[in-house]
Amino acid sequence: MFPVFLGEPVSPEMLAATLAELDATLQLLEDKFLQNKAFLTGPHISLADLIAITELMHPVGAGCQIFEGRPKLAAWRQRVEAAVGEDLFQEAHEVILKAKDSPPADPIIKQKLMPRVLAMIQ
Numbered sequence: 001m002f003p004v005f006l007g008e009p010v011s012p013e014m015l016a017a018t019l020a021e022l023d024a025t026l027q028l029l030e031d032k033f034l035q036n037k038a039f040l041t042g043p044h045i046s047l048a049d050l051i052a053i054t055e056l057m058h059p060v061g062a063g064c065q066i067f068e069g070r071p072k073l074a075a076w077r078q079r080v081e082a083a084v085g086e087d088l089f090q091e092a093h094e095v096i097l098k099a100k101d102s103p104p105a106d107p108i109i110k111q112k113l114m115p116r117v118l119a120m121i122q
């Protein structure tokens with residue numbers, strides 16, 4: 001999300017590596033944590049589900065359709081959304097889902113953040 005926020009390009013190599021890591025992480029989430037349960041910790045929604053869905057909405061906000069081709073994960077997302085309510089779910093993720101459509105960060109903020117962001121993504 002930092003490159004999106006800062007309006008910076010991401011190298012194809014970095015993007016490919018990041019997407020591969022994301023794919024492996026999503027597979028782990030499905031296989032080890034979600035398994036065949038309705039929610040991450042069992043039959044009822046928990047804080048774990050709310051934290052996980054918030055983290056997964058970041059790549060969605062950057063334009064990555066992480067739920068496509070993952071029916072188990074997509075069904076889980078739908079259950080989480082239904083449990084908290086569609087309106088609250090959309091409100092909670094509104095800013096992140098609009099990030100890719102926002103103008104780049106203010107140049108002064110960008111200048112202050114850039115060294116830290118570059119250190120994190122390199």
